[in-house]
Structures are given as structure tokens and as C-alpha cells.
Amino acid sequence: GESVGLHLPTLSVQEGDNSIINCAYSNSASDYFIWYKQESGKGPQFIIDIRSNMDKRQGQRVTVLLNKTVKHLSLQIAATQPGDSAVYFCAETYGAGSYQLTFGKGTKLSVIP
């Protein structure tokens, strides 16, 4: 079936640098996308979301970009901090009222102090 995937399994960045985590999705009908952060021993934590009628959304230090033409999603973290070290997942869903999320494999972000 269709699924969401990630380009890079691991990413190491220097503290203070910007991080970019990428995600490819294959279901062109997907209309809602979410980024989650999961720290060791914890459940996924919501970071930011975006709907298919948008191509960019900004939060506090984070920005999500959606390119529907190439079915690509990215998460940008500004001024990466040690506390940002975690595994990041993108998730997608489609259809009004659907709560069934399809998750990517995850990218491990390591911040070097």
C-alpha cells in the first residue's frame, strides 16, 4: 500500500545550526500532514501540522514546507538545540474524519554541542 517515507535515517547537526528533515509521501490524496518528535522512552509529541491547501506553515523555531507537486514534506528547525535531539516522524492522513495516521520510518536527529 501507499506509505510515507523518509530520505535520511540519521542527521547530525551542530548546536545553533539549522536542521532540515525530509519526508516523501506517495498518496496524492493525503490532505493533512503532521510532524512528531519522539524522545527516548516517550510517546510522539506533536510539533506542527499542515493541510494540503497550504505550502508553508511556521511555528516557534519550526517551519513545515509542503510540495504537493513532488509529494515532499520537510521540517526545518532553526537554531537547533541539544533538546531537539530525538527521532522525528512525519505522518499523513486523508479523507474527512479520518484519524488513521500513516507514519514514516523516522529520522534520528543528533545535536552536537
Next chain:
Amino acid sequence: KAGVTQTPRYLIKTRGQQVTLSCSPISGHRSVSWYQQTPGQGLQFLFEYFSETQRNKGNFPGRFSGRQFSNSRSEMNVSTLELGDSALYLCASSGTSVGETQYFGPGTRLLVL
């Protein structure tokens, strides 16, 4: 508001046994979804309940079942446990509006010996 709570946090069972996991959603949330997380398969959708009715079900065998109570609390049950059922089981809750974000609990770590 208190977050999603799951009990127990850790559980050890042996093959052939059954297990029941519990999830209390965020106050006011009526949708509860369950996911299984393993290193090999990642995060996979199990099922979703809304107002005591199962609305969606993932591709898992019938040994996996769930239910939701009138207060929105949910339980999932796995019968005849197999070694491969060892995983982190995550519960997520959402509000009543279409496409609302899912917020995850800390999970229950199940080990089957």
C-alpha cells in the same frame, strides 16, 4: 489539561497469554486511536474508536481488539500473545472536529517471553 495517560507502563507476559492495556484520553476528546511501534515496522495503526464505535481498523489479526467506554476511556486486548507482539503500544486522542491533531500518551511497553 492532563495529557493522555496509559496503564500499565510496562508489562511482561509469556506466549499464549492475553493482555489488556488501558488508555485515558485528554478530557473532552472523544476519539481514541491505538498504534503499535516496533523497531522493524515502525508505527502502525491498529484501530480508532469514537463514541464507543470502532471507525477504522488497521491490518492486524483478530487477536487484537479494542473497545471504548462511555467516558471515552479505551482498552485494547491482545489474545494468545506471540513473541512478535513485543512492542510499544501507543494511544492517541483527538477532539471532535474533523482532522484534529492526535496527541499521544507515553505508551505501554509490552515484552512477550
